[in-house]
Amino acid sequence: MMTIVPAHLNEANDKLVLLDQTLLPVEEKFLELDKVEDIWEAIKKLRVRGAPAIGVAAGFGIYLAVKDFETDNFNEFEAFFLKNKKYLASSRPTAVNLFWALDRMTYRLQVEQNKSIKEIKEALLEESQKILVEDQAMGRKIGEYGLSLLQPGMGLLTHCNAGGLATSGFGTALAPMYLGHSKKYDFKVFADETRPLLQGSRLTTWELDQAGIDVTVITDNMASMVMKEGKIDAVLVGCDRVAANGDTANKIGTSGVAILAKEYGIPMYVLGPTSTIDLNTPTGNEIEIELREPEEIGNGFGRRTAPESVKAYNPAFDVTDAKYITAIITEKGVLYPPFTESIKKIFE
Numbered sequence: 040m041m042t043i044v045p046a047h048l049n050e051a052n053d054k055l056v057l058l059d060q061t062l063l064p065v066e067e068k069f070l071e072l073d074k075v076e077d078i079w080e081a082i083k084k085l086r087v088r089g090a091p092a093i094g095v096a097a098g099f100g101i102y103l104a105v106k107d108f109e110t111d112n113f114n115e116f117e118a119f120f121l122k123n124k125k126y127l128a129s130s131r132p133t134a135v136n137l138f139w140a141l142d143r144m145t146y147r148l149q150v151e152q153n154k155s156i157k158e159i160k161e162a163l164l165e166e167s168q169k170i171l172v173e174d175q176a177m178g179r180k181i182g183e184y185g186l187s188l189l190q191p192g193m194g195l196l197t198h199c200n201a202g203g204l205a206t207s208g209f210g211t212a213l214a215p216m217y218l219g220h221s222k223k224y225d226f227k228v229f230a231d232e233t234r235p236l237l238q239g240s241r242l243t244t245w246e247l248d249q250a251g252i253d254v255t256v257i258t259d260n261m262a263s264m265v266m267k268e269g270k271i272d273a274v275l276v277g278c279d280r281v282a283a284n285g286d287t288a289n290k291i292g293t294s295g296v297a298i299l300a301k302e303y304g305i306p307m308y309v310l311g312p313t314s315t316i317d318l319n320t321p322t323g324n325e326i327e328i329e330l331r332e333p334e335e336i337g338n339g340f341g342r343r344t345a346p347e348s349v350k351a352y353n354p355a356f357d358v359t360d361a362k363y364i365t366a367i368i369t370e371k372g373v374l375y376p377p378f379t380e381s382i383k384k385i386f387e
């Protein structure tokens with residue numbers, strides 16, 4: 040199976056290597072970054088994107104931000120670390136993996152506080168590498184659990200990109216597709232284009248096509264039509280934050296797809312690592328939704344598609360109510376409603 044690593048550390052020169060996803064599918068360009076401002080910009084501008092990959096980039100980002108800070112004093116080092124943590128955390132608000140990874144790095148910092156600053160830096164590097172390695176393993180498990188719910192020959196619909204480009208390996212929603220493909224499941228995948236930034240048509244089709252998986256791009260407003268035509272047997276999407284009651288924030292448009300799926304009696308699966316489940320967020324109402332520049336709608340990819348004088352509303356995510364979700368597939372197993380209970384249980 041093909042794996043993609045959209046964000047990793049080049050240990051030879053201590054730089055974060057990112058595949059610039061804003062240029063795909065036209066150009067495959069890798070960036071090498073070591074300044075925290077550039078890493079912040081790369082997350083903000085979606086050069087690296089997708090909840091787990093943002094977490095991986097943030098883990099390396101905070102390590103790179105503090106690795107050259109000279110001091111023998113832990114409190115001084117910690118203050119500098121926390122300042123950079125706050126800065127990186129301000130890049131995007133919705134995907135909880137960003138905060139999860141930064142909190143995990145902070146926890147490691149505190150565990151190591153009695154060691155020398157040199158040893159603390161080594162521990163931070165180790166922790167950031169662990170986030171990446173665990174992310175790869177999580178994709179494999181999600182693929183296995185996801186595939187157990189699917190049959191050969193099925194038509195699958197996905198929205199946005201929750202593939203290798205959004206994680207460090209097989210992705211979440213696309214992981215069962217890769218695993219199924221290696222077992223000759225012969226899925227027919229439909230990828231929503233995913234306006235306004237086209238993660239579906241630019242990224243999902245790019246990676247599935249390279250893997251040899253049968254993929255067809257549709258515009259977002261065709262989902263109802265393909266469902267009605269009987270082409271879709273299951274919907275598989277990723278997630279940016281799952282609240283404690285199962286309400287799920289994912290790319291704008293996901294909730295509409297979920298409502299359609301319910302109407303047509305098609306199972307709606309949300310796939311994501313447990314690091315995307317946020318027990319501190321009781322319901323979807325408390326999830327902060329990122330509002331992006333109106334220009335992405337009215338002047339996307341350098342071409343005017345609405346008069347300059349017209350306002351555009353550009354929420355990057357929406358919340359799918361738990362009642363529309365058939366199951367949440369994690370690396371620890373498949374969760375079914377009532378999600379408040381099944382989620383609580385998985386964290387016990």
Ligand code: MRU
Nearest residue numbers: 088089090199201205277278290
């Ligand atoms: O704005 P993006 O491209 O970062 O949004 C990505 C998504 O909505 C994905 O579906 C989600 O992060 C899950 S990725 C495994």
